[in-house]
Amino acid sequence: MQEGHQTAREDLILEISHVTKIFPGVRALDDVGFTLRRGEIHALIGENGAGKSTFIKVLTGVHQPDSGTILLNGQQVRMTDPLVARRLGIAAIYQHLAAYPHLSVAENIFMGNEQLRPPGFISWRNTRRRAARLLQSLGSSIDPAAQMGELSVAQQQIVEIAKALSQDASVLIMDEPTAALSLTESEELYSIVRGLKAKGTSVILISHRFEDIFSLADRVTVLRDARYIGTWDIDEADSALLVNHMVGRSIDRFFPQKTADIGEELLKVSGLGRTGFFQDVSFSLHAGEILGLTGLVGAGRTEVVEAITGVTRPDYGTITLMGQQVRFTRPGEALGRGLALMPEDRQKQGLLLPWSIRDNVSLPMLDSCRKHRLLSQAHINRMGSHAIEQLAIKARSGLDTADSLSGGNQQKVVLGKLLSSSARVMVMDEPTKGVDVGSKAAIYQIMCDLAAQGFGILMVSSEMPEVMAMCDRAVIMRQGRVSTILDRADFTPEGILRASMPLERKEETPA
Amino acid sequence: MASVTGKLPAFLRRREWLLAILVLLTYFLFNAQRPDNYTFPKLLNQTRVYMVDVGFMALGMLLVLILGDIDISVAATAALSATVMGVSYRGGEGLPFWAAVLLMLLTGLACGLFNGLLVIRFKELFPMIITLSTLTLYRGIAYIILKDQSAGSFPAWYAKDLGYGSLPLMGLEVPIMLLCLLAVLPFYYLWLHRTASGRRLFAAGTNLTASRYSGLHTDRIKLTAFAMNGLFAAIGGFFLTSRTGSVKYTIGTGFEMQAIAVAVLGGASTSGGRGSVAGLLLALVLLTALKNGLMLLYNDAFILNLSVGLLLILVVLIPNLFQALADRRRILRQRMQLAK
Numbered sequence: 076m077q078e079g080h081q082t083a084r085e086d087l088i089l090e091i092s093h094v095t096k097i098f099p100g101v102r103a104l105d106d107v108g109f110t111l112r113r114g115e116i117h118a119l120i121g122e123n124g125a126g127k128s129t130f131i132k133v134l135t136g137v138h139q140p141d142s143g144t145i146l147l148n149g150q151q152v153r154m155t156d157p158l159v160a161r162r163l164g165i166a167a168i169y170q171h172l173a174a175y176p177h178l179s180v181a182e183n184i185f186m187g188n189e190q191l192r193p194p195g196f197i198s199w200r201n202t203r204r205r206a207a208r209l210l211q212s213l214g215s216s217i218d219p220a221a222q223m224g225e226l227s228v229a230q231q232q233i234v235e236i237a238k239a240l241s242q243d244a245s246v247l248i249m250d251e252p253t254a255a256l257s258l259t260e261s262e263e264l265y266s267i268v269r270g271l272k273a274k275g276t277s278v279i280l281i282s283h284r285f286e287d288i289f290s291l292a293d294r295v296t297v298l299r300d301a302r303y304i305g306t307w308d309i310d311e312a313d314s315a316l317l318v319n320h321m322v323g324r325s326i327d328r329f330f331p332q333k334t335a336d337i338g339e340e341l342l343k344v345s346g347l348g349r350t351g352f353f354q355d356v357s358f359s360l361h362a363g364e365i366l367g368l369t370g371l372v373g374a375g376r377t378e379v380v381e382a383i384t385g386v387t388r389p390d391y392g393t394i395t396l397m398g399q400q401v402r403f404t405r406p407g408e409a410l411g412r413g414l415a416l417m418p419e420d421r422q423k424q425g426l427l428l429p430w431s432i433r434d435n436v437s438l439p440m441l442d443s444c445r446k447h448r449l450l451s452q453a454h455i456n457r458m459g460s461h462a463i464e465q466l467a468i469k470a471r472s473g474l475d476t477a478d479s480l481s482g483g484n485q486q487k488v489v490l491g492k493l494l495s496s497s498a499r500v501m502v503m504d505e506p507t508k509g510v511d512v513g514s515k516a517a518i519y520q521i522m523c524d525l526a527a528q529g530f531g532i533l534m535v536s537s538e539m540p541e542v543m544a545m546c547d548r549a550v551i552m553r554q555g556r557v558s559t560i561l562d563r564a565d566f567t568p569e570g571i572l573r574a575s576m577p578l579e580r581k582e583e584t585p586a
Numbered sequence: 587m588a589s590v591t592g593k594l595p596a597f598l599r600r601r602e603w604l605l606a607i608l609v610l611l612t613y614f615l616f617n618a619q620r621p622d623n624y625t626f627p628k629l630l631n632q633t634r635v636y637m638v639d640v641g642f643m644a645l646g647m648l649l650v651l652i653l654g655d656i657d658i659s660v661a662a663t664a665a666l667s668a669t670v671m672g673v674s675y676r677g678g679e680g681l682p683f684w685a686a687v688l689l690m691l692l693t694g695l696a697c698g699l700f701n702g703l704l705v706i707r708f709k710e711l712f713p714m715i716i717t718l719s720t721l722t723l724y725r726g727i728a729y730i731i732l733k734d735q736s737a738g739s740f741p742a743w744y745a746k747d748l749g750y751g752s753l754p755l756m757g758l759e760v761p762i763m764l765l766c767l768l769a770v771l772p773f774y775y776l777w778l779h780r781t782a783s784g785r786r787l788f789a790a791g792t793n794l795t796a797s798r799y800s801g802l803h804t805d806r807i808k809l810t811a812f813a814m815n816g817l818f819a820a821i822g823g824f825f826l827t828s829r830t831g832s833v834k835y836t837i838g839t840g841f842e843m844q845a846i847a848v849a850v851l852g853g854a855s856t857s858g859g860r861g862s863v864a865g866l867l868l869a870l871v872l873l874t875a876l877k878n879g880l881m882l883l884y885n886d887a888f889i890l891n892l893s894v895g896l897l898l899i900l901v902v903l904i905p906n907l908f909q910a911l912a913d914r915r916r917i918l919r920q921r922m923q924l925a926k
Contacts, residue, residue, distance in 0.1 A: 386799070407801035416799060424799045427792045429859070438789055439801040441782035449780045492800060 087146075088113045088277050089134075089246055094143030096129055098482075098509075103129040104140070105301045111246065116268065116278045118288040118309075121298035122321055122538060127281055130298065131248055134279075135167045136160035147246075166239035167248040174231055176224030181206035183223045184238045209237040213267050229260035236267065240276075247271065248279045253287050254373070265291055283371055284577070285314045297321055315569070322539045322568045330519055330544035335526035337547065338362030341500050342414070342531060344383060347392030352378040353555040356392070360500065360531040365522060367546035368535045370575045374552040376535045377419055380502045384409045384416040396500065410439060415498035417489055419505045419535070425489035426477045433459025433473035436491045462491030466521060483514020490521065501525060504535040519545060539568055551575055601853035604901060605868035609875055616879030623882055627758055629875060634750070634761040636874040639664075639826040639838070641767050641866075643845035644852075645774055646698075646818025648866055649811040650713075651849050653791040654858020655705065659717040661841035662724035663697040663816050664823030665833075669728040671824075672737025672833035683741050691820050697724055698816015702809040721842070728835040738832030749828035763825050775863040787811060791858030847894055848873060851901055872897070 089111035096104040104126050111117050121127050132138040134145070136154030145152055147163055154160045174183055181202045190201040206219035215233050223231065232252055239247050249268070253261045268278060268291055282288055288295055288309070295312055297304040297320040304320050340361050348354040353375035360366045368376050382389040385403025394401050396414055403409040406416055418424035426435055437444055437458045444454040459473025466487040470480060477488055486506060493501065506522070507515045522532055522545065536542050542549050543566045550560050551574040558574045616624040643660050650657045671690035674681045681689070697720070704716045738745075752759035778784040789797045790807045798804045822845075826838055850856065851872070852865030876897065877890050 405803065405805075406799050407803055410801040418799050423793070424795050427789060427796055429792060430789075434785075438785075438797070441785055445782060449776065450782055450785060496801070 086112050088148060090146040090149075091134075092144055092146075094130075094133060094140045094145070096133055096138055096140050102301050104133065107143075107298065107301070107303045109296060109303070110306075111277050111279060112293075113277055114272055114275045115293045116272055116280055116291050118280045118282060118292035118295040119298065120282065120288065120295060120317060120321060121304075125298040125321075126301040127298055128250075129301075131167055131250060131279075131281070134160065134246075134248065135165055161242055161244075164243055164245040165248070166242060166244035166246070167250065168232065168235040168239065168252065169250050174223050174235070176222070178223055179219065180210075180217055180221050180223055180226070180234050181219040183234055184209065184219075184241050186238070188242055205241070206237070209241055210234075212240070213237060214270070215267075227260070229256050229264065232256070232264060233267065236271070240271075244276065246277050246279065248281070250281045251283065252280070253282065253284060261287070285317070288317075289314075318569055318572055322572075330541075331516075331523045333365065333523045333526060333545070333547075335363035335523070335529075337364050338529060341397055342383075342533070343393075343395040344379075345393050345395075347379065347382060347389050347394065349378060349382050349387065349389050353382075353552070356552075356557055358550045358557065358560060360533050362499075362529045362531050363526050364547045365526055365532045365534060365545050367542040367549035368533060368552065369537065369539070369542045369549055369571065370552035370558070371577075372537060374575065375555040376552055377504055379552070380416065380504055380533065380535055384414060384502055386416070407439075410493075410496050410498065413497060413499040415493040415496060415501050417493055417501065417503040417506060419508065421482075421485050421489050425492075426485060428478040429476055431459070431474045431476050432463065432468065432470055432480075432488055432491075435477055435488050436462045436473075436495055439492055440495045458495055462488065462495070465494070466491050467517060481514070483510040483517065486510055486514065486518060487521075490518070499529070500531045500533070502533045502535075505537065506534060507536075507538070507541060539571055542566075542571065543568070553577060601865050601901070601905075602862065602868055604905070605852070605865060605872055608897075608901070609868060609872045612872060612875045612879065616875070616882070619879070620882050624879055629878055630758060630760060630764070631752070632878045633764045633874055634829060636877050637870050638761075638763045638767050639822045639829070640841060640844045640848060640873075641870050642770075642818050642822035642825060643841055644848035644866055644870065645770070646815035646822075647842075647845040648849045648852070648854055648861050648863075649778075649787065650815050651846070651854040651856060652787055652858060652861045653808060653811050654794075654856070655713040655808070655811075656846070656856065657698075657701055657713065657717045657812065657815050658842045658846070659697070659701060659721040659724055660815060660819040660822070660845055661838040662721045662728070663694055663819040664826060664838045664841065665835060666697060666724040666728045667691070667694040667820035668823040668827045668833045668837055669731050669737070669835060671827070672740075673731055675737070675740065677737070677739035678741075683744065687824065690824060691817060694816045694818075694820020694823070695813055696816070698813040698819065699809065701816065702812030705812060706805045706808050725835060732833070732835045734834075736832045736834045740827075740831065744828050745831045748825075749831065763828065766825070771863065771867065778863060783807075783810075788859060791860075793859075844873075844894075847898055851898060 087110050089109070091107065091109040094104055094107045095102065107126065107130060109130070119127055119130070129138060133140050134154075136157045136159050139155065145154070147165075152163060154163070175186065178186070184206045185202050190198045190205060192198040192201070203219050210217050210219065210233070213233055213236060215230075217226065217230055217233060223234065226234065236247070252264060256264060271278060280287065280292060292309050294306055294308055295317065296306040297317060299321060307316070338361055340359050342360040344359070345357040347356040356379050358366065368379065370376055378387070381387045383394055385405050385408055388402070388404065396412060401412060403412075409416065422428060427438070433455050437455045440458070441450065444450050444458070446454070456473060462468065463470060463473060468480070468484050468487045468491070470484065477485055480488065503522070506518055510518065522534070526532055534546065547563055548560060549566065549571065551558050551571060553575055554577055561570065561574075613629075643664065646660060647657065667690045670693045671686045674689050675683055675686035680686065701717055701720055704711075704720070705713050708716065748762055751762045753762055753765065778787070786797070786802050786807055789800070789802060790804050794804055822841070823838060827833055830837065848869045849861065849866060852862065852867070852869035854861035873894065876893055880889050880893055
């Protein structure tokens with residue numbers, strides 16, 4: 076046993092233990108462990124927000140863990156910045172490629188690692204020759220002189236892999252590599268990744284697609300709520316088991332009982348589309364109702380609510396708000412008509428971070444804070460205190476600046492800002508994203524209270540338990556379309572996940 | 587929190603106090619050098635040269651800087667507006683003077699509005715580039731109208747009384763045009779710091795996206811700020827012309843940089859969201875005191891510009907430097923605590 080353990084130890088290229096990463100107000104990784112064997116493809120899965128991205132950023136030196144150890148080839152390493160990780164042979168290929176579209180393939184491959192000849196000029200001949208050799212070794216026929224931006228996404232992926240290999244990467248991290256690929260392209264990518272594995276490269280594969288996982292991975296690890304849940308050999312795992320571990324948590328303690336009665340129709344969207352983003356989206360929202368809008372990241376949910384609330388403009392379709400057909404050109408118009416949007420990114424879109432709570436909360440309603448044409452500080456103070464009291468914001472006073480608050484309390488300030496208006500329909504885009512558990516529960520309670528007061532709430536959410544526990548109905552989107560609308564009685568994790576997962580792609584004609 | 591303060595006394599971190607101290611320092615230094623020529627009454631008289639026209643332009647510039655934008659076409663706007671006034675008055679043979687002045691203000695407003703329209707329409711272009719092109723455009727139009735001629739022969743009350751007249755107040759001769767600037771300031775202050783629209787301007791400059799999501803009409807706010815900036819530029823041109831007595835197309839060249847310098851010295855940040863009227867006024871006074879003293883000692887315009895540059899470095903960079911040092915110390919301390 077001791078013997079066996081020893082060999083297993085030597086077999087590991089990467090061993091991560093007890094890694095914790097804390098951001099202000101959130102634990103993004105909580106005591107996470109992970110092992111990667113030499114020449115292994117190890118899938119890492121979890122819901123949105125489970126901690127996968129942070130995990131990768133810690134591995135690639137973008138973030139430094141607050142505690143825990145990373146052993147690379149048995150040696151403890153500290154990756155103080157991304158360059159260190161790259162030098163140690165850890166390379167990542169991101170979902171959104173960070174390529175230089177105006178440069179050639181060869182230049183992209185050797186970006187930051189230029190082929191030099193004395194006294195320090197770039198040797199273009201070597202650059203091209205080495206690039207061609209690398210691409211050939213991947214079985215690809217991409218021309219090293221071609222412009223990066225003119226390649227297909229699949230080809231760009233291959234260039235990124237070549238780039239990683241050019242830096243002698245022994246650990247390759249792939250973040251949703253097949254998200255934008257057709258079936259044939261995915262198959263090609265699979266065979267390239269298998270080839271890498273045969274040569275001894277270890278791969279961490281992050282994917283929402285079970286096809287990817289089951290056709291490539293040797294083992295699979297599940298993260299949930301920033302915690303390590305477990306690792307299984309691929310033979311032991313099936314999709315039902317993985318889904319259970321991804322979503323399985325005790326829901327009942329956490330979520331309040333919703334008691335609101337469903338009333339009249341407040342918002343109706345029919346046949347809404349915006350070219351290139353989503354199409355043919357129809358649903359309706361009633362007073363007292365919490366309607367979920369869910370699906371995978373990139374399914375077009377945020378784009379839909381932005382088109383409804385006037386951030387962007389839909390190309391076709393109709394929006395009916397409280398019986399009147401509307402089309403807004405900016406969020407202010409929507410707010411004036413009773414439709415409020417709580418945006419996804421509270422730091423960039425929701426708040427003026429250096430401003431105080433009371434100044435943030437009063438911003439949309441400044442006109443009502445006037446006395447003899449001048450602003451009344453007393454009125455603004457009252458609005459701030461009211462929000463702090465009503466939403467139980469943890470702050471010393473309304474003068475505390477927004478950037479001094481935790482994520483959950485910041486979110487409450489955004490909410491307070493919208494509640495200061497006279498909205499009846501509340502669109503909340505990922506209201507509990509990056510929010511600690513306590514504040515989550517508080518935000519859920521507020522949502523239930525609002526529903527009971529007759530608000531209609533449209534909640535965009537990626538978190539399945541949240542959708543299942545909070546929503547009366549859920550609109551599930553995939554690839555820019557509504558795939559189905561489920562009633563609460565029909566909610567099952569498997570059903571929602573299945574409706575969210577991209578369709579088995581049909582064979583496309585190769586380019 | 588105490589460590590953030592660093593070695594710099596807390597009150598010095600407020601730009602207004604720093605400026606006030608520098609004003610006193612400058613005054614007493616030059617006064618000691620030239621006790622006869624550098625006196626308060628004489629300084630007051632010189633405000634008409636160094637303070638009023640640039641001051642009005644800086645009031646406009648402050649609005650644009652609070653938004654995080656910039657407008658370098660203000661001096662050209664002033665020149666074009668003054669040209670329009672001079673040409674339409676035509677030495678008394680054209681429009682009545684009040685109509686010529688009205689036309690001048692409208693020209694300034696139109697120039698600013700045009701800048702604003704371009705800025706909100708072409709969001710991918712920097713306002714710096716947009717107003718660089720309108721700078722040459724506006725001054726070019728002024729040249730086409732006037733060529734190398736100059737327009738003048740303005741009414742005496744304008745070119746003489748407003749330009750060089752003073753009112754006796756509390757035993758001092760106060761230039762009338764300075765009184766005009768000082769009369770505007772309280773209203774400007776109330777509007778910027780105490781009304782909803784002033785507050786919205788700061789909001790848009792602090793975070794444009796969040797302001798839009800908060801229901802603010804961000805495009806209209808930008809348009810208003812640029813239009814008002816054009817209007818203030820024309821007012822600056824009005825006082826400048828009263829001093830020079832005639833208009834050439836080159837009038838006020840380089841004033842845009844002075845206006846920016848005053849606003850930034852007074853606490854405005856080019857990244858937006860900050861700026862104060864009190865700071866702006868103190869910066870104006872400081873520059874007046876400094877330029878006047880240097881002119882007495884050296885009588886060289888080059889030294890003036892050089893000193894403004896040095897002053898900007900002193901006032902804008904040094905507090906930042908102190909802050910950066912304090913931050914670094916704090917981070918080191920946290921690291922050490924973590925290591926323990």
